[in-house]
Amino acid sequence: MTTTDVPDYYAEFGIGAGDSAEEIGRKLDREHRSWAGKASKAPTSDKRREAEDKVRRVLDARKALTDPSARALYDQRLARSRKKAPEPREPRVPRPAPGGAVRDWVGIAERNIADGDLQAAEYELRQAVHHDDRNAYAWRLLGAVHQDLGAYQDALQEHRRALQLAPDDAANHVLIGNVHTALGDHHTALTWYMKADELSPGELATELAVGDGLYASSRFDEALTWYEKALAHSPGHTGLRDQISRIWSLRAEGAMITHPVSRRLVVASEEAARRILHCVDQGLAVRPADPDLVGRLEFYRGLAAESLGKTWRWHRRMLWVVVPAVVVLLTPAKAYAVFVVIAALALVAWIGFRPRWWHTRASLPRNLLTPPPQSWSRA
Secondary structure (H helix, E strand, O other): OEOOOOEOHHHHOOOOOOOOHHHHHHHHHHHHHHHHHHHHHOOOHHHHHHHHHHHHHHHHHHHHHOOHHHHHHHHHHHHHHHOOOOOOOOOOOOOOOHHHOOOOHHHHHHHHHHOOOHHHHHHHHHHHHHHOOOOHHHHHHHHHHHHHOOOHHHHHHHHHHHHHHOOOOHHHHHHHHHHHHHOOOHHHHHHHHHHHHHHOOOOHHHHHHHHHHHHHOOOHHHHHHHHHHHHHHOOOOHHHHHHHHHHHHHHHHHOOEEOOOOOOEEOOOHHHHHHHHHHHHHHHHOOOOOHHHHHHHHHHHHHHHHHHOEEEOOOHHHHHHHHHHHHHHHOOOOOOHHHHHHHHHHHHHHHHEEEHHHHHHHOOOHHHOOOOOOOOOOO
């Protein structure tokens, strides 16, 4: 809802005039999560643009209402705008009925989808393609409905029918890729996502789809590149920030080794510790919203930082110093025996006082000391 000149964020997002900045922030967070999710799953380009516009409006509302000085200025502008007479609205032109039919099958189906009534939408869309079997949009929408209902083979047939009628429809390519993803064929899905990006470069939903396809195919470095491109278009996308952070978490985990005895992740080199700290910093820099993910990154940071600290531990190699020193000490009439023992103890202390990663490395079998350059333990 807007006034003549200034958008009314209070009415649009259900914000009370007496709400605090914290309360407003929570309400806008909920709105952002809702609309960002709709943008990434929208069955049509129109619905996707609508959701992306809503996301941008949420971000604008946050700037206007969460800062006290900005809010005071916004309230003044809104009050002045409300005093102006509203401009007359143009009458809504109804969508032409497919095939000349009296009933607007597609328009009714869209409203059913918005209301969550997929069964009713399926009926309307079947009627739409019956009256006009060359309506590519109706075929695409019917495929999206069948996909949501779990009828994946029907969905594929309908999307391919839409593809014959509109071969350059990027959104339809994304939807076909989504069906293959649901069927577990990530390689084929990625091919469709890539083609969609060729047809419509720079689209947020398409870039997300490509990133998800690469992630599902365990091509994490490439997925990160696509996610970062998408983040530039939608910096407030919560799920996107979590996914980027998750990849950095996997990179940090790949720098560690699973100890064969304790079965815990350990850090076995200074280089690995530095890499982990870098990955954690990058993962937290995007401000992930998933508390479990944040906790995992903080845990990895603690492991890496602790591994760089020094401590003393006993090693069997010290026996080669201690045993001869004890023999010398027990030998009678040796004036220099005390000095030998003192030197031996100093040597033992020097050998044992090392960074924690060094002690960890000394306890690992040789075959674990040369892990692959990047090991991804889980997707």
